[in-house]
Amino acid sequence: MKEEIKVSVIIATWNAAHLLPACLDSIAAVQVPGLEIVIADGGSKDNTVALLEAFKKVPLHYISEPDKGIYDALNKGVSQAHGKWLYFMGADDRLLPGFANLCQKLQDEHTVYYGNTVPVYGPEKPAYTLLVGEFTPWRLAQYCMNHQQIIYPASVFAKYQYPLKYKVFGDYALNLQVWGDPHFPKVFYPINIAGYYMGGLSSFHNDTVFKKDKARIILHSMGWWTYLRFLIKRFKRRHLQGHPVFF
Incomplete structure (x- = not known):
């Protein structure tokens, strides 16, 4: 009898063969029963596909074709996933043993479960402390959380998708919608589940479209x-305190 898929780990890649072996090995090391890996590759020109074909430690399937960016790739990954819960990470991220602990707590198929992430390499940033701990809707309205700290029920993606108009903060836009949706309870456990690269996509790119839309998303969702x-609070930061504000 084929094992039921409980958790799908979805990774968007493009020419990431130099990063994938360590990433895939970290997934295999957590030894979560009923886990699959779904790779949404953007048509890599390196040896990504050969590497994926050779990987046998965990059930893995992939698509490799041009896409419209990372969030288009992640949406494609969702369409290929079989798990009751979905987890998203990058090729430069690493699962930690705590991921298996959080997976053991997955019960209700409409609940969002999340833990903590820690920077494992890359330039250190003091803003790391803003990503740790429980996120209320108000806290999320102020600060983006790491998508690597969240395990979503698949039912979230029956209702929402990653918006393609945002090139960097599509995951933030989606989380604002989900945290404002009372149909999806959120449960936090103080468990470190993944390590992430501090110099990722959001560190080097600006998303002016999301910045312009953020207040409207908060209004509609929360x-x-x-x-x-x-x-x-944004007005006070910008005009009264003279502090720079990201959004």
């Missing part, structure tokens, strides 16, 4: 109270 509170 309501007037959070929206007005967000606007007031």
Whole structure:
């Protein structure tokens, strides 16, 4: 009898063969029963496909074709996944033993479960502390959380997709929608589940479209109270305190 897929680990790649072996080995090392890997590759020109064909430690399947960016690739990965829960990571991320501990706590198929992530390499940044701990809707309205710390029920993606209009913060836009949706309870466990590269995509690219839309997303997803509170705090940061503000 074929093993039921409980968790699908979805990775978007493009010419990442130099990173994938360590990433895939970290997934295999956590030894989560009923786990599959789904690779959405953007048509790599290196030896990514050969590497994926040779990997046999964990059930893995992939597509390799041109895409419209990372969020298009992740949406394609969702369409190929069989798990009751979906987890997203990059080729430069690494799963930690705590991932298996969080997977043991997955029960309700409409609940979002999440833990903590830690920087494993790359330039250190003091903003790391903003990513640790429980996220209320108000905290999320202020700070983007790492998508590597979240295990989503597949039911989230029956309702939402990663928006393609945002080149860097499509995951932030999706999380604002999900955290504002009462149909998906959120449960936090103080467990380190993944290590991530501090110099990732969001560190080097600007997403002016998301910055322009962020307040509107908060209003539509989280309501007037959070929206007005967000606007007031942003105004104070920009005009009263003289502090730079990211969004």
